[in-house]
Amino acid sequence: MTNDTQAPATTDGFHLVIEALKLNGIDTVYGLPGIPITDLSRKMQAEGMRFIAFRHEQNAGNAAAAAGFLTQKPGICLTVSAPGFLNGLTALTNATTNCFPMILISGSSEREIVDLQQGDYEEMDQLAIAKPLCKAAFRVLHAEDIGVGIARAIRAAVSGRPGGVYLDFPAKLFGQVMDAAAGQRSLIKVVDAAPRQIPAPDAVQRALDVLKGAKRPLILLGKGAAYAQADDAIRTFVESSGIPYLPMSMAKGLLPDTHAQSAAATRSYVLAEADVVVLVGARLNWLLSHGKGKTWGGANAANRKFIQIDISPTEADSNVPIAAPLVGDIGSCVAALVAGMGPNWARPPAEWTGAIAERKDKNLSKMAETLAKDPSPMSFHSALRVIRDVVKANPEAIVVNEGANTLDFARSIVDMYLPRKRLDVGTWGIMGIGMGFSVAAAVTTGKQVIAIEGDSAFGFSGMEVETICRYKLPVCVIVFNNNGVYKGTDVNPRGGDMAPTQFVKAARYDKLMEAFGGVGVNATTSAELDRALKEAVASGRPTLINAVIDESAGTESGRITSLNPQTAAKK
């Protein structure tokens, strides 16, 4: 064939999707194949993208969300229509709740049939269902609009307050053919997707005026501060102000937990007593008792002033009045505060920092005493002491954590030393993030992952140990096996079935990892746990340690027992 008889070069929906993602620096997709996206997943791989295939879409979605949190680029989850879409939707909504950027891309069935409800294969109006459950939702009907659709999704996910975006691709889109050059021109490389937002100078001055008058100031770092990757600015703010700080769970490690200014070990005291609180990327939601009530000192609350740094202009006053809202990106806001404070800023009164240090030391020694014990079977504390020491020796390792007691004890026992090394159940207290988050942490960073899992929590995503083995990821899962939800000692008063919170006794979760070629270890003592964890970290091999914990240890719902209706009613 000669040149002039050649048909004009064409491209199709498949390639335009792939090219649009690659053009925007997205090289990894988490998903699960099936009609109508099986070929898309193959072609993604063939064109050099990494496709991490999961066993359930919710775990793929959680992986995308964690990737978004860790990298500031939207994590991508790809699913099939209706049931696959719905499986991914929980993760998308959870990501939105946590302010993590992700994009759920789902294939969908034929619009003409779906809209007339004529019973198409996996029929569902996915766009309508997704809309109220995420930050933004778009559908692309024509190949020439794929570039725009992906650009809009990226911008919506990462700009302002980050969140989840749904992108609906009907099956027909992938096969649509168009001129290759026109297709190339239709793609958009998003410029400055998450623009800096500089705070207004008068808002900065207002915040400084409030802070200047403080006798008992406190800085509260939230996961927004971790997400912002403004680590140096935050450290400078904390250290040059001399103000004590409290990290929310996923902000642990922004400054090392062993930092002299950390007030984490005397949390109740500082929340109740502080007179000015600077919120940095943390909302005053249930995790902070809505900024009021007993936690915040009851009557003391009336005299307290909040300064709130947040990118969302509507966050302030959501629970209590905010005296000085500082709207902007955390890096810019914190830098503006530091500049305004100048070199002669007065550090907080010694009376305040001294009282904190005294209480903190007392609590730390009490904790040290508990951690020194080595009971048999293991307690949460004795098992977590082992993990604490291994994390201390491997500060680059990423800790994933879920459960109730396993979560709450690990949060206060396992110190973190570097930013964005702790991923957990977040704003919803959701179970099931474990293996998805672990896979994403390993894939995006290449670092060792240590997943500290309640036995119930692990069950929500446990099948993904196959995924971990398949991709040979450096993930060590430690299942805190106490035979049930919270603990294993409940009884059914009528006999017969086990109680709703009970599991099969003495289960061997380690065998699950062995089934797929990974390393399984049954650890009944802290010494066995120590050996197995160190070996896992040294080898980087997929490992599951079944840590046998006293089944009577722990409490219902961990430290949030008060939220249970039966407990709340007694208050």
Ligand code: OXK
């Ligand atoms: C902290 N503390 C310490 C230390 N660190 N003491 C000694 N040494 C160290 N290193 C003290 C701290 O001062 C507190 O004591 C106490 O330990 C607990 O600390 P912390 O930080 O964990 O605080 P608290 O009160 O539990 O925090 C509140 C919270 C947190 C709501 C922010 O509980 C949280 O993030 N919870 C998430 C729970 C969740 O999502 N669960 C999901 C599953 S349950 P005092 O004396 O100062 O108070 C569920 O959904 O259903 O059951 C269900």
Ligand code: ADP
């Ligand atoms: P935590 O649970 O740790 O207290 P939250 O999820 O409640 O944290 O709060 C995170 C906050 O951080 C959200 O209100 C979000 O708008 C904000 N945020 C996220 N990224 C940024 C950023 N780059 N700059 C400013 N605020 C941010």
Ligand code: TPW
């Ligand atoms: C999606 C409710 C909170 S914590 C938990 C459940 C079921 C498990 C606690 O037992 P586990 O931990 O993991 O063995 P431990 O350390 O106390 O022994 N469904 C979802 N999310 C939540 N939060 C629940 C149920 C829950």
